[in-house]
Amino acid sequence: MTVKDYPAEQLAHQPIGYWAGVAHQAVVEYTKATLRKEQLTQPQWWVVNLVGESPGTWTRETVAEQMAAFAEPGLSFAPLYAQLFSRGWLDESPDGTLHLTPAGQTGTARTHTRIVRANARIHEGITEEEFLGALAVLRRMIDNTGGDSDVPWWASGAELVGQASPYGMNTDARGE
Structure with a gap:
C-alpha cells in the first residue's frame, strides 16, 4: 500500500493520540x-x-x-x-x-x-533520520504531558550492542 499524500495544512491538525494509537495497534498486530x-x-x-x-x-x-x-x-x-x-x-x-x-x-x-x-x-521506506525524528517528537510529547520519556530498560542499548538496526547501523560497545 502506498501512503497517500495530504497537504501539510491538513496533516498539521491531525490528532497525535489517534495516529500514535493506530501505529501502535498496527505494529503490535x-x-x-x-x-x-x-x-x-x-x-x-x-x-x-x-x-x-x-x-x-x-x-x-x-x-x-x-x-x-x-x-x-x-x-x-x-x-x-x-x-x-x-x-x-x-x-x-x-x-x-x-x-x-x-x-x-x-x-x-x-x-x-x-x-x-x-x-x-x-521500517521499510523510512529513513534513519525520519525514524529518529519521529521518536524525538513522540518522546517530547510524552515528556510535555508528564509521562516517562526515558528509553525503556529492555531497549536501553546494552543488549543491542552488536546488533544491526533496521537502518544498517551496527552498534558496538562505543555506540558506533
Whole structure:
C-alpha cells in the first residue's frame, strides 16, 4: 500500500493520540502475526527471549515481575510457562532458574530471524533520520504531558550492542 499524500495544512491538525494509537495497534498486530507463525504469543516471546539472553538468572517470579510493566493487566504467567514447558522450549532447574532447552534455543533463534525481518518490513521506506525524528517528537510529547520519556530498560542499548538496526547501523560497545 502506498501512503497517500495530504497537504501539510491538513496533516498539521491531525490528532497525535489517534495516529500514535493506530501505529501502535498496527505494529503490535503485525508482530503478533509474525509470532503466530511460530505458534507463540507475544508474552511467550518475551519469556523465551528474556530467559535466552541470560540463561540461569531468571525464575518464574523474576520474569513475571520484569514483564509486568508492559503486560496486559491481569496476565497470568503460569499458563505461559506451562505451555512453554509442555512444548519443550523451557526447562526449570532444581533451584528454580529457567533455561531454554535445545528446542527452545532453536525456536527462539528461528523466531528472532522472523522478528528481524518483520522489523525491517515495518521500517521499510523510512529513513534513519525520519525514524529518529519521529521518536524525538513522540518522546517530547510524552515528556510535555508528564509521562516517562526515558528509553525503556529492555531497549536501553546494552543488549543491542552488536546488533544491526533496521537502518544498517551496527552498534558496538562505543555506540558506533
